[in-house]
Amino acid sequence: MWLFSLIGFCVVLYYIVQLCVFYYLDSDFELYLLSKLGKPISSLRGKVVWITGASSGIGRDLAITLAKHGVRLCLSSRKLSELMKVKQECLDASRGYLNDHDVFVLQMDMLEIDSHNTYFDKVIDHFKTLDILVNNAGRSQRAEWNTIQLKVDRELFELDVFAVVNLSRIALNYFIENSVKGHIAVTSSVTGLVAFPNSATYTAAKHALHGYFETLQNEVFGIDVTIFCPGPTATNFLQECFTNTPGEKFNKPVGADDKRLTSERCAKLYSIALANKTLFSWAGTRPMNFIFYIGCYYPNVSRLLIKTLGIENIDRLRNGRPLGES
Ligand SMILES: NC(=O)c1ccc[n+]([C@@H]2O[C@H](COP(=O)([O-])OP(=O)(O)OC[C@H]3O[C@@H](n4cnc5c(N)ncnc54)[C@H](OP(=O)(O)O)[C@@H]3O)[C@@H](O)[C@H]2O)c1
Incomplete structure (x- = not known):
């Protein structure tokens, strides 16, 4: 009997430790362990990494972080002048590991889908x-579900x-035709884990990415596929967000004291x-990280939590603001 009590105690202790750990970490537990015990970023030195959306925010900082470790980079997005600035920041950060040829700037609109092959060939030529x-x-989205026009749904999914x-x-x-042991990563979002209110199309889009890339993980062997889900992060994204109206941007800056990664x-x-x-990895600040953990492993509990806190409070948490703030 005491053995069952001991097992029961260990299980309860395990969950209590997990919940406490998630309250304090800014990533999932596996990523935390890998940051201490896994391969260092420098293991990527000399690799060629193409980052789309590298002119600002997460893409820009990812480029600079990788450049510090001597990773060769293709930086793409629409704004050439911003990309050139990021290229210079990468070269400065690289401490001599990289030269001009190692950071390739590619002006590219992701929406020119018919030209993707041509853009891809440019990277390989280089x-x-x-x-x-x-x-x-x-791009993210802020809008109530019932006001969103179908054209916005289509533009966002495109x-x-x-x-x-x-x-x-x-x-x-x-990768397959050239026997390259390649790696594909996608920046999803924690809205790919938890269906947060007020961005229904965006949430659906990130869930679609999860479905697609998880299928690749089960269907294409020999190629690595990473789904990375940031929580609220301080970038330009609130300015660039889709709304409910085609062609409109949300156009709000991230507040200086918003609690974001x-x-x-x-x-x-x-x-x-x-x-x-x-x-699959995620990142986020307290207490959002805790909510992601619940959402990922106990979706019914997260539904209850969202209902209990209410949409306005969930919005506040998502925007890095205290609960109950007017
Ligand atoms: N910030 C957050 O809280 C957060 C949370 C979860 C997930 N994410 C995800 O993180 C990713 C990066 O967002 P961010 O927060 O870093 O926002 P951001 O600073 O606005 O960066 C978005 C990047 O995407 C590029 N882009 C937008 N439309 C494009 C197009 N048509 N063709 C080519 N490039 C285009 C932009 O470059 P140009 O304008 O130069 O084209 C920019 O470099 C997004 O996938 C977003 O969903 C962000």
Whole structure:
């Protein structure tokens, strides 16, 4: 009898420790352990990594973090002048590991899906190879579900899903045809784990990415696939967000005292996930990280939590504001 009591006690203790740990960490437990005991980011030195959406936010900081460790980079997005600035920041951060040729700037609109093959060939012409494609370009959304126009649903899916799927398919075919042990990563979001209110299309898009890339993990062997889910992170994304109306941007800056993960920290955790080829990782500050944990493993509890706290409070938490603030 005492043996069953001991087992029961250990199980309860395990869950209590897990819950406490998630309250204090800023990533999932596996990523935390890998940051202490796993492969260092420098294990990627010399690899060619293409980051889409590298002109700002998480993509920019990911590029700089990887450059510090001598990773060769293709930086792509629409704004050439911003990309050139990021290129210089990467070269400065690289402490001599990288030269001008090692950081390739590619002006590219992800929505020009018919030109993806041409863009891909440009990267291969430049580096003669590709090791990792990081699908990071994307836009979030703030809007109540019943006001969102179908055209917005389509535009958001075109950028956050179809463009990502198409570019990834080209990269996967390249890896397979050229016997490259490649790696594809996608910047999802914690909205791919927990269905937060007030961004229904975005949440659906990130869930679609999970479905697609998890299928790749089960169907394409010999290629690594990482799904990385940032929680609220301080970037330009609230300005760039889709709303409910086609062509409109949310256009709100992130508040200086909003409690969000810094883009630098998010990029560091992302780099650790890439170096260790994790299947699935997430990052976020307290108490959001705790909510992600609950949402991931106990979805019924997270539904109850969202109902209990109410949409306004969930919005506040998502925006890094205290509960109950007006
Ligand atoms: N910040 C957060 O709290 C958060 C949380 C979860 C997930 N994420 C995800 O993280 C990723 C990066 O977002 P971020 O927060 O770093 O926002 P951001 O600073 O606005 O960066 C978005 C990047 O995507 C690029 N982009 C947008 N539309 C594009 C297009 N049509 N073609 C090519 N590039 C395009 C932008 O570059 P150009 O304007 O130069 O084209 C920019 O470099 C997104 O996938 C987002 O969903 C962010």
